[in-house]
Amino acid sequence: YTQININNHPYRVTPLEYSGFMQWFNNRKQGIPNYLKVDMVSGEVTLEDLAENMKYSHSERFSRNVKRHLRRQYPTTIFRSPSFEVDDEGHPYYVATTYKNKFIFAQQEPSGVILLDAVNGETQFYDLGEIPTWMDRIYSAELILEQLNYYGKYTNGFWNSVFQKRGVTQTTEGYNYIPMNDDVYLYTGVTSVNSDASNIGFYLVNLRTKEAEFYPVTSADEFSAMASAEGSLQQMRYTSTFPLLINLNDRPYYISSLKDDSGLVRAYALVDAQDYQKVITSDTVDGLIAKLNGTVSKPEDLTEIEEVETDEELTWISGQVENISQAVVAGDTVYYFMIDGSIYKASIQLSDQLPFVELETLIEGEVNQNNVFRSIQISQ
Structure with missing residues (x-):
């Protein structure tokens, strides 16, 4: 699934796939008629019908396979795994970010985007400054995290990263996505190389423009918060999703969903980021806020x-x-x-x-x- 924004609302989308060779052989002329769309707020899943069926996808064979089709069109261009997206009108596309080597062979940096129409196979190349605003996933999470870790490791020089390691930071092992202003942002915490149980801040990075902002907020790390959230309802054996850091009543909190063994969201948890042993749980997000506001200390206290x-x-x-x-x-x-x-x-x-x-x-x-x-x- 690809997380995107459609008309400023967060969704995850994915096309249907052929389950095997015979299914593809029997339906190859018609193509794929639907894709799934998951509302990230309500959790509602809808099967979207297309005006014209998709003839190009990752599950297609031979020349209509996405990677093979792009390679024939752009034989010398470097690209990785294209992601499935739909525009604000619901038309399906595959977005392939292109790369050029930076510092000879040491690192690859995005140079543009190839847009593949999943219905008719037409392609269009865009430079980074010309990308349509409805595209949300130009920079991969792996590339962003790699470059953030390079910055945290070498910001005070190479030799410092080897010996003294003063001010050397690294991203936490997990990350999440946040929809804001009709764009998708990557969220990840930042901790010291000592890998203790606390963060010194977090990054928000726009996955369309790569604009990054660091917020210095002291907190427990995300995995400590996840363990605390799961422990608050230990008898239910729920599993916590990777949390997001939010600001409530001028204090940082982690918020996460708690899922059962079947992957369904059963509860929500709010963990005090500065004292992760304090946890509030509720069946709804509104219930979390209500409980929090009911336990805030009085000014006289x-x-x-x-x-x-x-x-x-x-x-x-x-x-x-x-x-x-x-x-x-x-x-x-x-x-x-x-x-x-x-x-x-x-x-x-x-x-x-x-x-x-x-x-x-x-x-x-x-x-x-x-x-x-x-x-x-x-x-x-």
């Missing part, structure tokens, strides 16, 4: 907590970092700094800049009697 914390005896310290280390405590990343011969601790929740602190960085802030930072200022 928050004020009371702040007053207790300010009663601590705090000391202002300032100095350059002489050594740095980190550990995961109760799902939260804690950074240990040696400043003027003393060891101080800082939770990742204090500042999104903490993962990027290096030796000789100037740090100032208030610490309690246990040398735990209550406030921190980092001068890069």
Whole structure:
């Protein structure tokens, strides 16, 4: 299935296929009359009838097979597996992204798109700047993740990636898709190379334009959230889908679907991204929001907590970092700094800049009697 947007609504689509050689032989003149469309919001599946049957698909034989037909039309062009898409009017196409070698043979970069009409086999090449807006899947998820990992690994230089590894990041092992503004975006978390149980942020990448945006949000990683969601209804033995990070009441949460053994969605889970042991479940997404709003702390409770914390005896310290280390405590990343011969601790929740602190960085802030930072200022 290919996830796309049709008239600004998210769907997954796939053509019907011939189940074998005899089915193809008996129906090859008529072609394929339908494709499946799955509503990503309601889960409703519809069998879409075509005005004209598809004569070109991956399950076709000989010259009407998609890859063979494209190879005959473009014998020297580099392309990978074409994806099935439909335009806003429901007409079926195959979209094949073309590639050119970058840095001789080291890496391939998209150079354009070949559009194959699945009904009549007509093809059209588009440069990247001329692609029709209804196309959603130009850049593959594999290519995006590969390039994000290259950036996270080598952003501070090759030798740093081999030895010190300061500031080296990598994407988490999973990813998901988010429909926004009639485009499809890839979502993936970012963590340090130490592979602890926390993320330092996430990326949203437009799969049509490759525009990328990094959001520095400290949270548990997605797999910790999935395990917590599954554990909240352990007796049901549901399986969590890969979650999405969302903002509710100015706090990050993971939201995921919980499926039974047959793959049907039975419940939804909302996991506090900064304390993944806190989970809310409901049969509907609206039910999650209602439960969340019913358990939010009252303003007077928050004020009371702040007053207790300010009663601590705090000391202002300032100095350059002489050594740095980190550990995961109760799902939260804690950074240990040696400043003027003393060891101080800082939770990742204090500042999104903490993962990027290096030796000789100037740090100032208030610490309690246990040398735990209550406030921190980092001068890069």
